[in-house]
Amino acid sequence: MSSLSKEAETFTALVLEIFQVNGLLLQAGDQLSAPVGLTSARWQVLGVIDHGPATVAAVARTMGLARQSVQQTADALASDGFVEYVENPHHQRAKLVSLTAAGRRALRKVEAAHASWAARLGGSIAPGLLAAAVEGIREARMRLEADLAVTEEGAHGA
Known part of the structure; x- marks a missing residue:
């Protein structure tokens, strides 16, 4: 017999679905980006710096990932000629x-492939259901961010 409340069980079910969807999205992203020599991780880094050059640490914060994993991805992208490291006027060492x-x-090629993929899949889900899913996941994300902020604050204040 579970000691979880109905709300806790439902939230746990949401978390498990998100984990499964995340894995599937990474697989789909790998398929969409493979024709141009990218992976989902590489595509995500390029998407962040498409808005302008950024430090590896800033990219990691934006993506919610560890700096070291983003550093490895950025180094691989640089090795393959997709990115370059340039001088940072605000910091001598952090390029x-x-x-x-x-x-x-x-x-741009991956974005075009993504646009048709998203239209095909998005068009196969009832608009109201899709909008409700986005709203529910957004609310869960905001609650998680707030909870983690309080938890981190408590850990630093102790």
Whole structure:
């Protein structure tokens, strides 16, 4: 017999669904990005710096990932010519990761593939159901962010 309340069971079911969806989204992202020599992780990094050069630490914060994993991805992208490290006017040692022309071309191709994929899948789900799912997941994310902030604050204040 479970000691979880009905609300806790439902929230746990949501978390498990999100974990499964995350894995499937990474697989789909790998399929969408593979034709241009990218992976989901590489595509995500390019998407962040498409808005302008950023440090690895800033990219990691934006993506909610560990700096070390983003560093490895950025280094691989640089090795393949999709990004380059450029001087940072605000910090001597922390270089900025910047898109190259090849990175921008690859990103645009993946974005085009993503647009048709998203239209196909999004069109197969009832609009009200899709909007409710987005709203529910957004609310869960905001609650998690607030809870983690309180937890971190407590850990630092202790």
